[in-house]
Amino acid sequence: QSALTQPASVSGSPGQSIAISCTGTSSDVGGYNYVSWYQHHPGKAPKLIIYDVSNRPSGVSNRFSGSKSGNTASLTISGLQAEDEADYYCGSYTSSSTQVFGGGTKLTVL
Amino acid sequence: QVQLVESGGGVVQPGKSLRLSCAASGFTFRSHGMHWVRQAPGKGLEWVAVIWYDGGNKYYADSVKGRFTISRDNSKNTVDLQMNSLRAEDTAVYYCARGRTRHSSDSDYWGQGTLVTVSS
Numbered sequence: 644q645s646a647l648t649q650p651a652s653v654s655g656s657p658g659q660s661i662a663i664s665c666t667g668t669s670s671d672v673g674g675y676n677y678v679s680w681y682q683h684h685p686g687k688a689p690k691l692i693i694y695d696v697s698n699r700p701s702g703v704s705n706r707f708s709g710s711k712s713g714n715t716a717s718l719t720i721s722g723l724q725a726e727d728e729a730d731y732y733c734g735s736y737t738s739s740s741t742q743v744f745g746g747g748t749k750l751t752v753l
Numbered sequence: 754q755v756q757l758v759e760s761g762g763g764v765v766q767p768g769k770s771l772r773l774s775c776a777a778s779g780f781t782f783r784s785h786g787m788h789w790v791r792q793a794p795g796k797g798l799e800w801v802a803v804i805w806y807d808g809g810n811k812y813y814a815d816s817v818k819g820r821f822t823i824s825r826d827n828s829k830n831t832v833d834l835q836m837n838s839l840r841a842e843d844t845a846v847y848y849c850a851r852g853r854t855r856h857s858s859d860s861d862y863w864g865q866g867t868l869v870t871v872s873s
Binding site for chain 1: 788790797798799800803810812813814815816848850853857858859860861862863864865866
């Protein structure tokens with residue numbers, strides 16, 4: 644159950660687009676279309692923003708999108724806004740019927 | 754509206770036990786799997802355990818297997834986490850989270866968390 648690999652930090656200016664990668668193995672990310680992404684503002688409850696690789700829950704902005712290729716999933720945020728500054732985590736179902744998270748990526752909006 | 758309220762956190766000595774509870778409301782509890790996820794100070798999220806909607810299946814992270822037990826009471830809309838043989842590395846904020854479906858791995862609603870500190 645090794646954590647998925649995410650960049651520690653990414654940054655972008657308002658209005659720009661950024662992408663966060665999430666790399667796993669064929670036993671998790673690559674083996675199933677059950678990748679999710681969470682937005683976490685410190686001190687608050689995490690928020691699900693993408694599930695099943697590319698689906699957005701009701702109420703989540705369409706500026707958030709997800710994709711996957713092989714063992715790597717990606718979260719793209721377009722039209723960056725100040726309130727997007729947060730920690731982002733990917734998660735995946737695994738072959739052991741468990742879940743594994745990535746180490747998290749801190750997004751800074753310049 | 755969906756509400757998840759954790760309780761039971763506190764300071765406990767290494768080797769001792771603690772039981773966390775999560776009270777759910779605002780949705781049909783018996784139709785959703787339930788997760789526990791933790792975040793150690795300054796660290797990222799770590800998935801801990803899941804119990805399916807009917808309690809029929811339970812799965813654990815390797816780091817807690819054999820020490821933690823997840824359970825649920827669908828008549829009371831609660832999910833518990835019994836934590837035994839606690840270690841310093843179990844110190845974290847523990848979140849209760851609703852599975853999006855009966856046995857999905859992702860969670861669409863989270864509680865505010867309860868802090869567990871393992872220290873002598």
